[in-house]
Amino acid sequence: MDSPADTTPLAALLAQVPQPEPGRRKGALHGSTVAKLRNLIVTGALAPGAKLNERELCLQLGVSRTPVREAIKTLTQDGLLRALPNKSSVVAELDVGEIEALIDVVSTIEGLAGELAAARATDEAVAEIGMLHYRMMLHHTRDELPGYFEANKAFHRRIVELAGNPVLLWIWELLALRVDRARYSSNLWPKRWKMAIQEHEQILAALTAGDATLASQRLREHVRNGLSGLVAALKERGEAAEGR
Amino acid sequence: MDSPADTTPLAALLAQVPQPEPGRRKGALHGSTVAKLRNLIVTGALAPGAKLNERELCLQLGVSRTPVREAIKTLTQDGLLRALPNKSSVVAELDVGEIEALIDVVSTIEGLAGELAAARATDEAVAEIGMLHYRMMLHHTRDELPGYFEANKAFHRRIVELAGNPVLLWIWELLALRVDRARYSSNLWPKRWKMAIQEHEQILAALTAGDATLASQRLREHVRNGLSGLVAALKERGEAAEGR
DNA sequence: GGGCGAATTCTTGTATGCAAGAATTTTTCG
DNA sequence: CGAAAAATTCTTGCATACAAGAATTCGCCC
DSSP: OOOTTTSOOHHHHHHTSOOOOTTOOTTOHHHHHHHHHHHHHHTTSSOTTOEEOHHHHHHHHTSOHHHHHHHHHHHHHTTSEEEETTEEEEEOOOOHHHHHHHHHHHHHHHHHHHHHHHHHOOHHHHHHHHHHHHHHHHHHHTTOHHHHHHHHHHHHHHHHHHTTOHHHHHHHHHHHHHHHHHHHHOTTHHHHHHHHHHHHHHHHHHHHHTOHHHHHHHHHHHHHHHHHHHHHHHHHHHHHTTTO | OOOTTTSOOHHHHHHTSOOOOTTOOTTOHHHHHHHHHHHHHHTTSSOTTOEEOHHHHHHHHTSOHHHHHHHHHHHHHTTSEEEETTEEEEEOOOOHHHHHHHHHHHHHHHHHHHHHHHHHOOHHHHHHHHHHHHHHHHHHHTTOHHHHHHHHHHHHHHHHHHTTOHHHHHHHHHHHHHHHHHHHHOTTHHHHHHHHHHHHHHHHHHHHHTOHHHHHHHHHHHHHHHHHHHHHHHHHHHHHTTTO
């Protein structure tokens, strides 16, 4: 069972994570451990199905089992890990069915965000979101995927924040984890860049006009388009890798 | 600082929680601890703002600090507790603003559930939901609040389950915690009983007809009515208790 | 040589120990 | 007598020790 393809090279992955501060202060380990592990899972560095050995994680992260266990519990609750009783937790599978389920929920949530945001949109807020849009375009012209990715997320997040509904933001952040994970797992993105930018422009226009109905509808469709393309790409890849 | 009104009578509250099994098997403490604490918070037995002393909880629940701490972390993530660094966690405040924020999100989520459920409604599923509706009516005629409460929740949950979207169900369960908490905190319920039953009948009819648009709209409005009434009741009580 | 079973090892679940920071009390000085 | 400061106590955050269940390996028997 020790074929190189079977065991995850956790050591190598985590060695790249910089150890934050030797002279740290209390109360920071849980949060930082969660953040590190979450990043590994969302980016796909820890593949779906990978087993998480607590002792190994302790060694690599340089902390004891307590914060590691708490982090595992937290990420399990977020749906990124699956807990099996008395067995190692595993990275949650990323099945296409769940991403399809995400489409309806995320598009509805962002649609609501657009509706509320349009009603509250000030010139300043719209300008800020516009800036994020142009930042995204800049990264697009430079073919910088990570920057594009981040600006895109910031654009959406800012709209949700503008909606001014803390419960909505909370739910959006939970969903965003899974969306990000799905995005990282499919490198489809360059294909949809131009379309996404056009749709963002339309959304921005609706927000500027303060048209709640239109903003809601456009955000809903934008999210639906993006995730649907993602599902299509994953299905394609899944069929190509059939019967490996 | 030991005035009887200041210190929560945690001992009394938790003494009522039956100790599950002395000869228990592994892996059950975390879950049961979470369930017990969650119930105390949601029902309001642990009042908003109450401090949770880990050692005290250990004594009362008969477990060590490890599962207690994990339970606190879990409930914090669910938004039922607030964690302060190096200080006792406290039961999250239940401010009216947050419940108002809940209205938009929950009504939208249940609206989506109604839409998806209507599209998938089989005779069997509708019959099952109808049964829950009549169970609720039965508890209504008998003036049994807990039973009514439970049947009402089961009615809504079953519709969300019928929608067949696991992400939607996950989000709904998270939101339901806060909704239940808000409901327990206001004993307004008897006032809305009849109205709620009528609305449920309308929803059931839309599901039976398989009319997704209508089911969505009626569920959205039903949830909005319920939570709005709740907010009004809480505001009224808040004004009555002004400057206590 | 192969399959079944027992023993060992490994891994998670729970309890406890230790240290840093917060709260409280006591003490001291004005 | 009051207020500020120091010391004590208390509480949480992290680490580690111990126990129960799972996985693996080794040996035995067929």
